[in-house]
Amino acid sequence: MALLNRISSANIGIFFLILQANKTRYMSGKITFTMIKPDAVADGHIGAILGKIAEAGFKFKALKLTQLTEADAKKFYKVHAARPFYGELVEFMSSGPIVAAVLEKDNAVEDFRTLIGATNPADAAEGTIRKMFARSVGENAVHGSDSDENALIEAQFHFSGREIF
Ligand code: CDP
Ligand code: MG
Numbered sequence: 001m002a003l004l005n006r007i008s009s010a011n012i013g014i015f016f017l018i019l020q021a022n023k024t025r026y027m028s029g030k031i032t033f034t035m036i037k038p039d040a041v042a043d044g045h046i047g048a049i050l051g052k053i054a055e056a057g058f059k060f061k062a063l064k065l066t067q068l069t070e071a072d073a074k075k076f077y078k079v080h081a082a083r084p085f086y087g088e089l090v091e092f093m094s095s096g097p098i099v100a101a102v103l104e105k106d107n108a109v110e111d112f113r114t115l116i117g118a119t120n121p122a123d124a125a126e127g128t129i130r131k132m133f134a135r136s137v138g139e140n141a142v143h144g145s146d147s148d149e150n151a152l153i154e155a156q157f158h159f160s161g162r163e164i165f
């Protein structure tokens with residue numbers, strides 16, 4: 001009986017691994033991850049920003065209001081750990097609620113970066129989300145993944161499999 005239990009739990013484990021691998025393959029190239037940052041949430045722009053994202057043809061695969069702890073923000077932005085703005089970035093990103101979302105569209109990563117505009121809103125094109133809603137280069141309203149690989153890592157950082165539809 002114990003042996004049977006071990007076999008069936010191993011099978012279930014393998015089944016879920018295959019499911020996860022298929023889901024990841026299916027999503028690659030079509031998804032990106034975003035956060036509406038604490039400045040834009042505090043400034044009351046959640047609705048307007050989600051509206052612009054939907055109008056641009058992105059589908060919502062996952063969505064929630066949440067808040068990063070300091071440890072979460074450190075981990076999420078660890079590629080920037082050596083940059084001079086890292087401390088401020090971590091403090092800012094954990095300072096208040098954010099909206100996290102997984103978005104689907106063909107060419108999602110690149111198209112979303114075009115929709116949000118340059119990191120510094122002073123350089124962002126007219127009509128982009130950062131141009132319209134960002135306060136500054138640091139408090140710049142939204143995050144957008146920079147590659148398909150990071151989109152998956154970032155989506156999984158914020159959402160469990162059962163929260164992504
Ligand atoms: O967000 P994006 O990919 O456009 O820029 P990044 O170079 O990956 O930087 C990540 C985040 O760090 C930015 O979105 C800003 O919030 C912040 N940052 C900053 O505070 N000062 C800079 N000179 C550059 C970035
Ligand atoms: Mg980046």
